[in-house]
Amino acid sequence: MSVEIEFVDVVKRFGSQTILDHVNVKFTGGQTTVIAGGSGQGKSVSIKLILGLMAPDSGHILIDGVDITKISKKELNEIRTRFGVLFQGVALLDSITVFDNVALPLRERLRLSEAEVKSRVEQALAQYDLQGQGGKFPAQLSGGMKKRVGLARAMMVEPLVVLFDEPTTGLDPQITKDIYKLFFETQRVYGFTSIIVSHDIPKVFNLADRVVVLGQGKMSVFEQPEDIQHSTDPHIIQFVQETMGQVYSSSYELA
Amino acid sequence: MGVIVNGITKLGQVTTYHVQDAGRMGQFLCAAIGGCFARPFRFREVVRQIRLIGMNSMPLILFIGLFSGMVIGLQGYHALRQVASEGRLGVFVSLTLVRELGPVFTALMVTGRAGSAMCAELGIMRISEQFDALDCMAIDPFRYLISPKLIATLISIPILTLMFDLIGIAGGYLSGVVLLGVNPGAFMTGIEQKVTDADIYLGLYKSLAFALLIVWVGTGRGYLLHKIQSVGFGAEAVSAVTTQCVVYTSIGILVWNYLITAVCL
Numbered sequence: 001m002s003v004e005i006e007f008v009d010v011v012k013r014f015g016s017q018t019i020l021d022h023v024n025v026k027f028t029g030g031q032t033t034v035i036a037g038g039s040g041q042g043k044s045v046s047i048k049l050i051l052g053l054m055a056p057d058s059g060h061i062l063i064d065g066v067d068i069t070k071i072s073k074k075e076l077n078e079i080r081t082r083f084g085v086l087f088q089g090v091a092l093l094d095s096i097t098v099f100d101n102v103a104l105p106l107r108e109r110l111r112l113s114e115a116e117v118k119s120r121v122e123q124a125l126a127q128y129d130l131q132g133q134g135g136k137f138p139a140q141l142s143g144g145m146k147k148r149v150g151l152a153r154a155m156m157v158e159p160l161v162v163l164f165d166e167p168t169t170g171l172d173p174q175i176t177k178d179i180y181k182l183f184f185e186t187q188r189v190y191g192f193t194s195i196i197v198s199h200d201i202p203k204v205f206n207l208a209d210r211v212v213v214l215g216q217g218k219m220s221v222f223e224q225p226e227d228i229q230h231s232t233d234p235h236i237i238q239f240v241q242e243t244m245g246q247v248y249s250s251s252y253e254l255a
Numbered sequence: 256m257g258v259i260v261n262g263i264t265k266l267g268q269v270t271t272y273h274v275q276d277a278g279r280m281g282q283f284l285c286a287a288i289g290g291c292f293a294r295p296f297r298f299r300e301v302v303r304q305i306r307l308i309g310m311n312s313m314p315l316i317l318f319i320g321l322f323s324g325m326v327i328g329l330q331g332y333h334a335l336r337q338v339a340s341e342g343r344l345g346v347f348v349s350l351t352l353v354r355e356l357g358p359v360f361t362a363l364m365v366t367g368r369a370g371s372a373m374c375a376e377l378g379i380m381r382i383s384e385q386f387d388a389l390d391c392m393a394i395d396p397f398r399y400l401i402s403p404k405l406i407a408t409l410i411s412i413p414i415l416t417l418m419f420d421l422i423g424i425a426g427g428y429l430s431g432v433v434l435l436g437v438n439p440g441a442f443m444t445g446i447e448q449k450v451t452d453a454d455i456y457l458g459l460y461k462s463l464a465f466a467l468l469i470v471w472v473g474t475g476r477g478y479l480l481h482k483i484q485s486v487g488f489g490a491e492a493v494s495a496v497t498t499q500c501v502v503y504t505s506i507g508i509l510v511w512n513y514l515i516t517a518v519c520l
C-alpha cells in the first residue's frame with residue numbers, strides 16, 4: 001500500500017552547475033524521511049524531480065517502481081493524484097480565497113457536494129489554526145499563515161505521498177510544534193510516505209525515521225537521525241556544527 | 256571563418272527556438288480546444304469570464320462604435336457628395352462597419368482590454384508557481400482556467416461586434432441624416448437592400464477568427480512565459496510578454512482581416 005520512491009543514478013545540472021551528481025537513494029514506503037542540507041544545495045530541486053516538474057539530465061526516478069521520466073503526462077497525473085505537496089513558496093492560487101484554495105482539490109478532483117466540501121474545509125482550517133480566515137485572500141495573510149493554508153490544501157485529499165518543502169520555516173516555535181504533532185498523528189493513521197525538507201534540526205528528528213543530508217551533489221543517508229552527529233564526512237560535520245551548534249548555543253544563551 | 260561558423264550556429268539556434276516556440280503554441284491551442292470538452296464543465300467560470308471579457312468591454316465598444324460611425328458618416332457624406340450620391344451614405348456606412356471596421360476595431364479593443372489582462376494573469380501565475388501547484392494537484396489548467404476564457408471570448412466578441420456595427424450605423428445616421436440632412440428614407444432603404452446575409456456572415460467569421468487569435472496569443476504567451484527567450488525574469492518578463500501579446504495579436508488581426516477579405520470577396 002505504501003508508496004516507495006527511488007532515485008537511480010540521478011544527475012541534475014543547471015548549465016555548468018551540478019546539483020545532483022549520480023545520486024542513488026531510496027525513500028522507504030510509509031516512512032518519514034527528512035532532507036536536510038545547506039541553502040542552494042538542491043533540496044527544492046529534488047522535490048521537483050520527484051513531482052515530475054523537472055526532468056533529470058540522466059538517471060531514473062521511480063515511484064512505486066514506475067519510472068516517471070519515461071511516462072506520459074496522463075500517467076504522471078495519475079501518479080500525482082496520490083501526492084500532497086507543499087512548495088517552498090507555497091504557491092496558493094492568489095485570486096481565490098483561502099477557503100476556495102483549500103476546497104480546490106475536493107471540488108476539482110473528488111467532486112464532492114458543496115455541503116461536504118464546506119464541512120471538510122472548515123474542519124481543516126480549524127486543525128491548522130485558521131478559523132475565520134477562510135474569506136481572506138492569500139495576499140492578506142502572513143507568511144506563516146500561507147504555509148498553514150498550503151499544508152491544509154496538501155492534506156485535503158488524504159495523500160499516499162507527502163512532499164513538504166520547508167513546511168515550518170518562518171513559523172513561530174509553538175505553531176511549528178503543533179504542526180509537527182498534527183503531522184505525526186496523521187502519519188500514524190494514514191501511513192503515508194513522506195519527504196520533508198527542513199532546517200528544524202534537531203526538532204524535526206522526533207518525526208524522522210531517516211535523515212538524508214544533501215550536499216556537494218550527493219545524498220548521504222542516515223538510518224537513525226542521531227547517526228548524523230557521528231558522521232566522519234567533513235562536509236556533514238560542518239553542516240551539523242552550523243545547524244545544531246546554532247540551536248544549542250541559542251538555548252544555552254536563553255538558560 | 257570563425258565568424259561565419261558562429262553566425263551559422265546562431266542562426267540555427269534562433270531558427271530552432273522559433274520552430275519549437277511555434278510547436279508549443281500549436282500544442283497549446285489544441286489543449287485549449289480540448290479543454291472545452293473536458294468534464295466537469297465549468298459553467299460558472301465561463302459566465303464570470305463573459306462578464307469580465309464581454310460585459311465590461313461594452314461601454315468602450317459602444318463609445319468607439321458611435322464615434323467611428325459618426326466620422327465615417329461625415330467623411331462618406333463629403334466624398335459621396337462629389338459624385339452626387341449622398342443618398343448612398345447608409346450603404347457606405349453600414350458596409351464599411353459590418354465588413355471591416357466592426358470586427359477589426361472590436362477585436363483590437365478587446366485585445367487591449369482583455370487579451371493583455373489574460374496574458375498578465377497567466378504570466379504571474381506561471382512565475383509564482385501556481386501552474387506547478389495545479390499540476391501537482393492533477394488539476395488540468397486548461398479545463399480549469401484557459402478553456403473557459405476561450406469559450407467566453409468566442410461568445411463575447413461576435414456580440415460585441417454586432418453592437419459596434421449597430422451603434423456605428425446609428426452614429427452614421429446621426430452625422431449624415433440628423434446633422435447634414437441626408438434623406439432618412441434613402442439612408443435606411445439603402446441598408447436594407449445592400450447589406451446581404453453574406454456581409455453579415457463575413458463579419459461573423461472574422462470576429463470568431465479574431466476571438467480565437469486573442470485568446471490563443473493572450474493565454475498562450477502567459478502560460479508559456481517560462482519557455483520564452485529574451486523577455487527577462489519575474490515582473491519584467493510578465494510585462495514584456497504582455498506587450499508581445501498585444502503586438503502579435505494586433506498584427507495577427509490585421510493580416511488575418513486582409514486574408515479573409517481577400518478570400519471572401
Ligand SMILES: Nc1ncnc2c1ncn2[C@@H]1O[C@H](COP(=O)(O)OP(=O)(O)O)[C@@H](O)[C@H]1O
Nearest residue numbers: 014017019037038039040041042043044045046
Ligand atoms: N530553474 C533553475 N534554473 C537554474 N538554476 C536553478 C533553477 N532552480 C534552481 N537552481 C539552482 O539550483 C541550486 C539548488 O536550488 P534549490 O533546490 O532551490 O536549493 P535549496 O536546497 O535551497 O532548496 C541553486 O544553486 C539554484 O540557483
Ligand SMILES: [Mg+2]
Nearest residue numbers: 043044088165
Ligand atoms: Mg529550497
